[in-house]
Amino acid sequence: MFVYRIYIMSYFKKIILIFIKNPLNIFLYRRRFLRIETFGESMEPNFFPGEFYLVKRNFNPNLFERFDIVVMHCEKHNSIHLKRIVGMVNEKICYRKGILYINEKKFLEKNVIHNKQINVSIILGEDECFVMSDNRENYNFNCDSINTGPIKIEHVIGKVIT
Numbered sequence: 001m002f003v004y005r006i007y008i009m010s011y012f013k014k015i016i017l018i019f020i021k022n023p024l025n026i027f028l029y030r031r032r033f034l035r036i037e038t039f040g041e042s043m044e045p046n047f048f049p050g051e052f053y054l055v056k057r058n059f060n061p062n063l064f065e066r067f068d069i070v071v072m073h074c075e076k077h078n079s080i081h082l083k084r085i086v087g088m089v090n091e092k093i094c095y096r097k098g099i100l101y102i103n104e105k106k107f108l109e110k111n112v113i114h115n116k117q118i119n120v121s122i123i124l125g126e127d128e129c130f131v132m133s134d135n136r137e138n139y140n141f142n143c144d145s146i147n148t149g150p151i152k153i154e155h156v157i158g159k160v161i162t
Contacts (some may be wrong), residue, residue, distance in 0.1 A: 032057055034158060036071060036080065042133035042142045043069075043082050046111055053082070057158040064088075064129070064153075066102075069160040072131060072151055074143045080157060081143050087122075087130030089153070094121045095132075095146070113137045120146055127153050 034055040038047050047053070047069075055071045064070065068085050087093040087102060094101040098114035101107070115136040124130060128150035133142040145151060 034071065036082070038082055040141075041138065042135050042144070043084075044135045045113065046134050047082060053160045055158040056161050058156070064156060064159065070131070071157045071160065073155045073157060074148070075155070076148055077143060082160065083131035083144055084134060085129055085156075086132045087124050087145075087150070089126060089128065090124060091130075092121075092123045093130045093145075095119070096121075098136075118146060122150060124150050129153050129156065 034057055036053055036055055038051050038053065039049055041049065058064065064085055066085060066088060070083060070085055071080050072083055073079075074081050086100065092101075092103050094104075095118050098116040098118075099106060100109055111134065113135045118136060122130065122145075130145040130150050132146060133144045136142070136146070140147070
């Protein structure tokens with residue numbers, strides 16, 4: 001009789017694990033993290049099509065830092081894109097002849113394909129950021145701030161962590 005009671009208790013624990021604990025973990029995981037697959041060549045040479053990355057959703061937009069790789073929502077295509085944050089709130093961004101200037105200070109970017117034909121100069125607003133692709137050679141096909149202008153900070157979904 002005692003053996004059956006142990007068996008029934010272990011079976012009950014398995015049922016609790018399957019129907020209560022696992023869905024709860026999945027719910028909490030999906031609320032905090034997002035798994036994405038990259039498409040296109042806009043982030044080459046650092047991110048390639050077909051690769052998967054884990055994105056930590058960020059509910060506090062003030063935690064993003066310059067040059068973070070983020071996932072943002074694009075209103076134009078109603079989809080999400082992987083981009084690099086270059087400009088933060090209330091900054092002046094210039095990109096001339098393949099060189100990035102932030103508040104008139106020159107920044108040398110590594111592992112980025114530059115385009116010397118791009119000339120962009122903008123002052124960001126209170127709730128805006130400037131995102132760019134790593135592959136700027138085909139900038140006409142990229143959905144970044146060069147083509148669409150600065151994005152609202154609330155459109156940044158999260159930061160790529162792996």
